Amino acid sequence: MDAFTDIRLKGVSYAFGTHTVLHHIDLHIQPGSVVALLGPSGCGKSTLLRLLVGLAEPAFGEIWFGDRLMAKAGWSLPPEARDIGMVFQDYALWPHMSVAQNVAFPLKMRNVPRAEREQRVMQALERVGLTAFAGRKPAGLSGGQQQRVALARAIVAEPRVLLFDEPLSNLDSALRESLCHEMAQLLRQIGTTAVYVTHDRREAEWLADRIVHLAAGTVESECTVTSSSGEMA
Numbered sequence: 001m002d003a004f005t006d007i008r009l010k011g012v013s014y015a016f017g018t019h020t021v022l023h024h025i026d027l028h029i030q031p032g033s034v035v036a037l038l039g040p041s042g043c044g045k046s047t048l049l050r051l052l053v054g055l056a057e058p059a060f061g062e063i064w065f066g067d068r069l070m071a072k073a074g075w076s077l078p079p080e081a082r083d084i085g086m087v088f089q090d091y092a093l094w095p096h097m098s099v100a101q102n103v104a105f106p107l108k109m110r111n112v113p114r115a116e117r118e119q120r121v122m123q124a125l126e127r128v129g130l131t132a133f134a135g136r137k138p139a140g141l142s143g144g145q146q147q148r149v150a151l152a153r154a155i156v157a158e159p160r161v162l163l164f165d166e167p168l169s170n171l172d173s174a175l176r177e178s179l180c181h182e183m184a185q186l187l188r189q190i191g192t193t194a195v196y197v198t199h200d201r202r203e204a205e206w207l208a209d210r211i212v213h214l215a216a217g218t219v220e221s222e223c224t225v226t227s228s229s230g231e232m233a
């Protein structure tokens, strides 16, 4: 694993037809840091995340993960070649597979041998406190448990970069807070560079080292979260 990958966006713009929704974004995300992208609806958070995942191509500019070019105008490395783990708002678990099979999937895709796969799946489930649920189907789990499975699946292959798309917005507020703190702890332990999209300022403060505020497709400001209580410099 390369746990020390930085992310660089250099002059990245994106347009839907003639409607430019991201304007010349310059951003450097330090290796091993957790950055929250925060901003109101329509400011371009999801579009920026889609560019990082590889589901959209910039009109201008370049995106780098470490020393690897991910995308530039007219060219984009496909998502499966980017070595990313992703957690979605709606969990996106496969209902016909058990928890263990869901978590094993990224390892299967990378042709990891069965014995090693089983060991790494159990390690990932242990990290999220779900070893006892390995044989269950997702439908038999609560929303918070399903999101923990999705988190285990995202980290099991030790990707270079973790991307989160409003992962807690389907959960009630008490669960959201506790899971957010758990995720913050886990991200510190594994040290993977992470980008976390949210419109919830508290989540951003609980979880991130830095907060990037987007407004109308531009970086309005950036700030460092200076304490675990979420005070900002």
Ligand SMILES: Nc1ncnc2c1ncn2[C@@H]1O[C@H](COP(=O)(O)OP(=O)(O)OP(=O)(O)O)[C@@H](O)[C@H]1O
Pocket (backbone or CB within 6 Å): 016, 019, 021, 039, 040, 041, 042, 043, 044, 045, 046, 047, 048, 199
């Ligand atoms: N398929 C599309 N076609 C045209 N315009 C789009 C499309 N998808 C998004 N947009 C526009 O792009 C801009 C940025 O949208 P985006 O979804 O990235 O915002 P967001 O900050 O993620 O919003 P939300 O928090 O509501 O998900 C908005 O003005 C939106 O209307």
